[in-house]
Amino acid sequence: MNRHFAKISLFFLSLLFLISCNAVKRVEGDDKLLTSNEIFVNNEKIKESRIYNQLYQEPNTSFLGIPLRLHFYNLARPDIDSILSEKYLKNESKKNTLTNILSYKQFEKLLHSKKSLNEWIKSTGEAPVIVSKEETQKSVNRLNSWYWNNGWFNVETNYEITPSNKKKKRAHVTYNVTTGEAYQLDSITTSISSKVLDSLYELHRDKSIIKEGMQYKTLDINEERDRLTSLFRNSGVYNFDQEYISFNADTINTGKKVNTTLIIKNRFASETDTSSRVPFKIHEISKVNIFTDYKYANRNQTLTDSITTEDGYTLYSFEKQRYKPQAITDAVFIKPGNTYSDISRSRTYNRLNSLRIFKYPNVQFTPDPADSTRSDLIANIFLTPQPKYSLGFDFDVSQSNIQKFGIGFGGSLLIRNVFKGAENFEISGRGSIGSSTDAAISGNDDRFFDISEIGADLKLTFPRIFLPINTDRFIPKYMQPFTSLSLGVSTQNNIGLDKRNLTGILNYRWNPSSKLSNRLDFLNIQYVRNLNIDNYFNVYRNSYNDLNQIIQSGNIVTNPSYLNSEGLLSIPTGAENFIRDISNNTGGTTGLNQDQKRLVNNIGERKKRLTENNLIFATNYTYLWNTKKNLYDQEFTRFRFKIETAGNVLSAISSLADFTKNENGTYSVLGVNYSQYVKTELDFIKHWDLGRDNIFAFRAFGGVAIPYGNANSIPFVRSFFAGGPNDNRAWRAYDLGPGSSGGRNEFNEANMKLALNAEYRYNLFGSLNSAVFIDVGNIWNVLDIVEDEKATFESFADLKNIAIGSGFGLRYDFNFFVLRFDIGFKTYDPALPEGNRWLRDYNFNHAVYNVGINYPF
Known part of the structure; x- marks a missing residue:
């Protein structure tokens, strides 16, 4: 005190x-x-x-x-x-x-x-x-x-x-x-010198930003100027610029009305020593020349190779052509015979940059000397290749609840244009060694570096949707489509149960706009094999301690062979036999009350779920809307929707092939019960810029994964957890929930999650910022094998078990990343008895101190 x-x-x-x-x-x-x-x-x-x-x-x-x-x-x-x-x-x-x-x-x-x-x-x-x-x-x-x-x-x-x-x-x-009375727009007339521009304006007049009866706003006038400039330049008027547009506003004796005249004069053109105004024209692209290996150093050298495609593109190179023509022309939206368009030029830049095989593409337009009307343009596209091979390395030092000290390292090799079709092939490897927080978990008492992990990945990317059907009608090339094939393998030694992980992914992605992106994992296959399940009760010590507390509670009779010399259940045999006696009701162990039996059964079910091997044969789709323009954008909206289904293909094959079910009433492939579930996630983030480096940030997340068919639970790698520096910061990662159960396991997870986060960020001085925050959320089990009432979500009344954390933090902005330190206090703890949950541990002794990189949302 x-x-x-x-x-x-x-x-x-x-x-x-x-x-x-x-x-x-x-x-x-x-x-x-x-x-x-x-x-x-x-x-x-x-x-x-x-x-x-x-x-x-x-x-x-x-x-x-x-x-x-x-x-x-x-x-x-x-x-x-x-x-x-x-x-x-x-x-x-x-x-x-x-x-x-x-x-x-x-x-x-x-x-x-x-x-x-x-x-x-x-x-x-x-x-x-x-x-x-x-x-x-x-x-x-x-x-x-x-x-x-x-x-x-x-x-x-x-x-x-x-x-x-x-x-x-x-x-x-x-x-x-x-203020006085506001002025309204009245008549809107035009004075457009060029017939070409006048026709375009009248054709799109209904889309005008300024309309009769609106209150006058200079911003609307500017937006209308931008609209017309974009309209003309995307309709072939190559020489048009915003400076040719002006507006004349008449307010004399109009009775608070504004009579507006849109004025567009002809452009200035210079010939010899004289200049005059000439009407604007619609310009067409007569030729598109693509220089695929251009360098400033060889600008005066002779071109040695050229290819002309059926579409009218001509590809030049100073050395032997190293690209398939279609791989390049598919990325160019400036087409011979089409009218000039700013959009086509921008799409060409974006697509060529997304290929990752060229440096800073350069597009130039020049009048076609063969055209006497001066209406045709030649597009010259200069491409400078990136090196065919690129190496990358990374190194980090870390700490977690598994290891007190760890060193991570990795490397990657990128091979560009593998099959001459702008494909990229990546080979990456990663590894880590560390010192475990508990020598009993790793099983090594002598070595300092007693845990390790190693993995490798292969990834092949194609700049198109790789399917036997033509997808250009609904995923056109300007959406920057890509197909990726990935294979990965990793293995852990002396880390928990030790795992071997194999993954294979067939992925499609495309971006209809700068704000919207789509990702479809047509196949997402993952095989997880536990190599050391006998180590379970060394890892999950809370479950092991619960079993021993039951045995030592009195009136419990069990087989003495289950116990070691200290009177505790031996690992793994004694603990497993004790659970088996209760689950099968064999009579080998007696004296337990109903609550104790329920706890033992829950421990047994969790052990079975976390130690079984997983085969996940899934398909998922992710929709992402993000208005954030760059790293420094302070006000934006981000919405992500993801849906995933697993096991349906294998279930159909099992039924059609009339496979035999195993003793558990489920199908297995290669001796593994494959997972079957549907999972969905909704994630909404909104930032408001309040001025003077004051930001209000909000996030809402909801997710649920429902097992069915061949499964009655969700694999650990697909489940949800709560707590941690990017979630509810008043609890450590995996410590919160499920429900009001109190986080009794080392790694608490469930198949449903709700989370709300609000944060007010402000500047203290210089690059040092601060924030106050409120985090709300929890995880629950729903429609799966878990029967514990404290951990399950059965009705909206269970929302009373949502946890609330609050706190404050400091953030130092290094420009390229933000170092974050947050202190979270348990404001409403659902693990405590009802009526005694508010502010019981709201002090620095029970606070959680979080260190993170960049903002949590």
Whole structure:
């Protein structure tokens, strides 16, 4: 209790210290620190962030009302040069003492380091925001501009700077905006000089962004300009540019109406020393020349090889042609005889880059000298090949609940254009060695590196959908289709039960747009073989301890041969025989009550499920919608849907071939009961940019896997788990659930999962960010072999067993990755008795400390 009181006291004393810091320490003379802004529009206070973002001056950033970065900035000395000079340079005694100890060069470095530290504090902190009439007037102008651009042409804004009555050297600014009546678009007429452009405009006029009756908005005008530019350039008007479009808005005596005229003049063309305006034309592609091995160094050399395809493409090379013509032309959407199109050029760039066999493709258009009308264009595509072979290596150091120290290493070889059809072949290998957290699990007491894993993968990728039917009608080539064949093998030694894993995947993927991607694993075959099932109770110690507690609870009679010299069940024989006695009700063991029998049966069922070999013959499809444009995009939406079915093909073959079922009433292939289930996942992520490096992030996840037919449970590798640095951070990975069972196993998993996460992220100073979060979720067993009421989901009433965690964290942004440290507290623990679940372990002693790379969602 005293220790908790000391921690709480320290926290509040620290908070009091920060609050008591003088925020206006660096505010001089009659200056005032800006504490807040208020905007009133037509006498009504508003809170819209997009309006407040128009202001030039905003108060210093704060956390819980405390301007931390400002206080940090105030630690710096504004007159550091004078201080150092007075303290060290003018003080001959101190200067001589230090130079004798450090040498004069080191003395100079000492002064430089103090100046550097002072500058770092200033740059990392945040200078006080001083109320400035000039900056405030700029804010007024910007507010007027924003409202004017949204149709309020008669807007007027004034401001008032009000000093604080309670605290000196502080003030807040109030902006009063009077908008007047908004202007509406009335007539929309055109003045288009070129007949070609006028025809295109009229043909697509119904898609115009600006329409009669709408409120005037400059943004709509700009979007209409963008639409027309895209329309013309994708309809063959190669020379068109946005600068040729202008709008004339007439508001004189119109009664708050805007009469708009769209003006598009002819383009400028220069011949010899004179220039004139000429009408725009529709341009066609007369020739497409593809240079497949272009380098700047050989630009003046003679081309030695050329191929002309039936489609009219001509492929040139300086050396012997190394690509099948169709492999290249399939990636080019600029076709001879077609009109010019920006979309075709962009698709060509995207597809050529996705092949991973060329460096920075370059597409150039030039007028065809053979065309007297100057309407035809020649497209020249310059491709510089990547090296045929590429090597890659990686190395990492890790720690987990299985190993206290581990070293991982791997390497890969990429062979490009294997069969001259732009196919890529990848060979990769990986391995790791480590020191186990429990020598009894690994079975090695002497060696430090007592566990290991090794694996290898082969992957062959084709730039097309590899099927006996033509898929171009529903998956056209601009969707960047790929087919991948993958084979993998891995084996573990002294890691749990030791596993050997074989995988084979036939995968198709295609991207209809930059936001949407599709992935279909037509075949996803996985064989998992447990090599050391006798080690089960060394790995799952909680189950082993539960069995021994039952034996030692009194009135239990069992076969003495099941016990070792310490009176505990021997591993594996004694524990397995004890479970068999209870499950088969043979009478070899007696004295158990119903709850104890149920627990033993649950342990036996779990052991059987986790030690059996798995054969998964699955098909899955993943739909992904992601509006995130790049790594630095702060506001986006991501939605993923995945559905997987397994075992249906093998079930059909077993029935048609009239295979004999085994003693368990199921079919087996190569001595393994194949898995049969349907599994679906929904994952939704949304980020809102609140401005000034403030982000609100939300995630919702739901998944369920239902066994049927040849299976009554889900393989461990396809099940769900909860907890960990990317899930509910108040519990460690695999520690949460199922349901209210309390996470009694080392690896808790189930076949249903619900999760909700919300996180508010904000900047502290410099590259150091922070966040507060709430994580909600749990896992359950549903419609499978598990019968434990605490672990199963039977109705919506079981949602009361959803766990809630909350906490805060620090994140340091290294630009190319983010190092994350989060502290999670158990806010609502469903493992505790009802009525006693809230905030029982909400303290640092029971907190979970998570370290991760990048953001959790």
